[in-house]
Amino acid sequence: MSGAQMRLLIIEDDVAYATVLARRLSQHGFSCELVNHSCDALSKAQQFNPSHVLLDMKLNNDNGLHLIKPLRAAYPSCHMVLLTGFASIATAVEAMRFGANDYLAKPADTLTILKALTGDKAECTIEEAPMSAERLEWEHIQQTLNANNGNVSATARQLDMHRRTLQRKLQKKPVQR
Numbered sequence: 001m002s003g004a005q006m007r008l009l010i011i012e013d014d015v016a017y018a019t020v021l022a023r024r025l026s027q028h029g030f031s032c033e034l035v036n037h038s039c040d041a042l043s044k045a046q047q048f049n050p051s052h053v054l055l056d057m058k059l060n061n062d063n064g065l066h067l068i069k070p071l072r073a074a075y076p077s078c079h080m081v082l083l084t085g086f087a088s089i090a091t092a093v094e095a096m097r098f099g100a101n102d103y104l105a106k107p108a109d110t111l112t113i114l115k116a117l118t119g120d121k122a123e124c125t126i127e128e129a130p131m132s133a134e135r136l137e138w139e140h141i142q143q144t145l146n147a148n149n150g151n152v153s154a155t156a157r158q159l160d161m162h163r164r165t166l167q168r169k170l171q172k173k174p175v176q177r
Contacts, residue, residue, distance in 0.1 A: 008117065009050035011035045011067065012083070013059045014146055017139075021054065024110045025117075038062040042070055050078055052117050055100075057084035057091065058147075065095060072099035081116045083108065085143050107139055141169060 008030040012018035015036055022032035030052065035044045038059040045053070053071055057064045064082065071080060080102075082095040087105035095103050102116040114120075141159065148154040152170070156163040 005051055006030045007048060007050045008032045008052045008054060009035065009041075009045055009048055010054045011038070011041045011059065011064060012054070012056040013037070014056070014143070016142070021110075021113070025054075025114065028110075028114055030117075038064060038067060041067050042074070045071060045074065050075060053078055053080045054113065054117065055080060055082050057082055057095075058086060065091070065098060068095060068098035068100050079117060079119060081113070083113070085147075106143070107136060138169070138172075141166070145170070 006029050008022075008025055010018050010021055010025075010032055012021065012034070013036050015034075018034045018036065022034055026032055033044060033048045033050070035041045039062075041055075053075075055064045055067060055071075064084075068080065068082070071078065080100045082091075082100045082103045083106060084091065084103070085106040087103075092103040101119065104112060104116055108116075141155070144158055145152070145155045148158065152166060153163055156166040159166065
């Protein structure tokens with residue numbers, strides 16, 4: 001598929017993560033559009049006419065699984081990948097049954113996402129350094145904070161971390177890779 005035809009719709013409620021994904025995947029030939037709410041996903045898809053969809057399973061208080069069937073019905077040849085921080089065999093089976101082409105657990109690196117989107121199970125020649133431990137920690141803290149609706153105390157309890165330690169980590173800028 002040529003670069004002009006690779007139109008990727010990223011449906012992800014974490015705006016920072018979606019922006020990073022769009023930037024990285026744009027470097028690999030995808031034209032990207034972002035949607036941060038499930039209620040806007042189908043109308044954005046209709047405007048954008050995607051060839052590929054990267055769909056988060058947990059969209060705020062909604063479940064991205066329910067978007068697979070209508071997207072598949074509207075775009076039968078679209079390559080659809082469900083991305084989730086809450087991976088389980090049951091949801092993987094359900095996603096595939098609904099019509100997803102692939103299922104990935106977060107955090108997934110760009111190479112893994114690219115392989116899933118293109119259906120390329122062979123070894124790619126794209127070189128990307130793995131995320132550092134500090135970056136993985138920051139991503140995990142942000143995901144947990146988002147799941148707790150920004151509640152620092154609840155996030156600290158869930159991460160088994162002192163509240164002040166978490167606040168110090170949150171004040172730091174994100175580590176690059």
